[in-house]
Amino acid sequence: MTKDLYARHRSVLPDWLALYYEDPLEITHGEGRHVWDSAGNKYLDFFGGILTTMTAHALPEVTKAVSEQAGRIIHSSTLYLNRPMVELAERIAHVSGIPDARVFFTTSGTEANDTALLLATAHRRSNTILAMRNSYHGRSFSSVGITGNRGWSPTSLSPLQTLYVHGGVRTRGPYAHLDDRDFIDACVADLLDLLGHTRPPAALIAEPVQGVGGFTSPPDGLYAAFREVLHERGILWIADEVQTGWGRTGDHFWGWQAHGRSGPPDIVTFAKGIGNGMSVGGVIARAEIMNCLDANSISTFGGTQVTMAAGLANLNHLLEHDLQGNARRVGGLLIERLRAVAAQVPHVREVRGRGLMIGVELTRPGTDEAAPEAASAVLEEARAGGLLVGKGGGHSTSVLRIAPPMSLTVAEAEEGAATLERALRSI
Structure with a gap:
């Protein structure tokens, strides 16, 4: 068979x-x-x-929520008011740590990162993106273009200019022999040098723990140190929490919180676990960034009622237990x-x-x-x-x-x- x-x-x-x-x-x-x-x-x-x-x-909670919602209505698109979508967005905005947060739902992590790149490049009017070596951000044309892992990057063509930064892998590379403090200092020095040779980037996108890259991570505090450099120059920080979010790392609810002394990221992307198998992804950003687009947009399947019901039941279960x-x-x-x-x-x-x-x-x-x-x-x-x-x-x-x-x-x-x-x- x-x-x-x-x-x-x-x-x-x-x-x-x-x-x-x-x-x-x-x-x-x-x-x-x-x-x-x-x-x-x-x-x-x-x-x-x-x-x-x-x-x-x-x-059981997710199965029941999906069944009950499917018995009412499965889908209507974002052109109509959608109570389950609003309710889940409210919960996610509350736990995000981002002030005045707005939430946009997608169907996958790839699409979430794609949306984050659109927001960052539009907000900053730059198509230059900083990404981490050994990273993975999805399979769309734009997200492949910022993926720093050859095994998952089938083309070098890209709508973006991508510059790769040291630091995502602690135990390999030119700084592996350094202690944590010196490792962070060396990576920051490398970032400063890189910024001196390029036009101002739109954003740095980084996974707090690199998923496809083999669950590698930098010392705690690296992205906080990067954030200080970026913030001085108006460059956005995108935390790709597709694999690390919702408490999986144990110590923190979001992976970025291990690097959080300079505040939350400007944009957070999520997917995977929130739907517990249903196709849910999304982007969280400050209102001024989320609202920067000057053209109409919708999502046909992002935020559809049955997946939102599943996500809300799943998040409630995770928090309550x-x-x-x-x-x-x-x-x-x-x-x-x-x-x-x-x-x-x-x-x-x-x-x-x-x-x-x-x-x-x-x-x-x-x-x-x-x-x-x-x-x-x-x-x-x-x-x-x-x-x-x-x-x-x-x-x-x-x-x-x-x-x-x-x-x-x-x-x-x-x-x-x-x-x-x-x-x-x-x-």
Whole structure:
């Protein structure tokens, strides 16, 4: 059955549409932190549909909200007043930390970042964008143009002039040997030098934790230091919170808050987890920035009633059950457990992350050379043991990406760590 579906997939979908596993997996249903495939096999899900199933599979509150809203009306577009959209926008504006915030809903993180770039370039009247090396911001023409990860950038053509800044990866590159304070100082000096050689940029866009890049991050405070430089020059700061938002990092509700001493970003983008699987993305910005466009615009599917109902129910559940606190506690235990395992596995260069956003970087033993074949082998072995994880990384896909639903229990964390330990030892 799965082989037949794979053949049909190959015959009608693009060759570049990536699939995991030598024998691709069809997931048919899920509950809590588990999913089942078409053969009836059960898996502990440590990737959550690429960080999208944020709270739990088949969360009753979300399922009920979707069903009830679908029974009334599914869609009308933004040309009509939309109560669920207004209610979710009010909640998001309140928790955003941005004063006088306005919220615009999209259907994906790509579209959210695309909108943020439109706002920033229009507001600043500049098409120059600062982005981070090893970054990923989506698959549209503009977001590919600012993505600093070769593996996810299929063209060098772009409507934007993009300049790449140091700092997104702490343990690689020319400043890796420095301590945190000197690392930040060196990155700021590099940014100042770069700004001296270009026309004023519109914005810096940065993921607080680089997702596709392998869950890498700078020392806390780097983006606050950047923000001071940018603010003096009127350059906007866009925080791409598509993967880091809603408390996944445990310590903070937004990833930017680890760098927040100089205030919130000018623009925040979000997506993935807020819909718990429904297509919800969006942009938060100060009113003067959001309202800077001088032409009409709508969104046909952004903010549609059924996805807004899902997002509101999901956000309420997350806040009422303190899933941020759970991510901090259970994620901390999981990271320490994996670091203990890594100390005994020569292929593991580093275990890094925050909360329930953890990367395990694999290299050839005794070197810093990426080992994508080892990552693929571990992915297969983990699946055989009943565990689903993801892959990523800047130089190659040699980082295991671990991001389970934020309701993960201690027992499930232990179970997943034990399965991953067996998979790692198998290489």
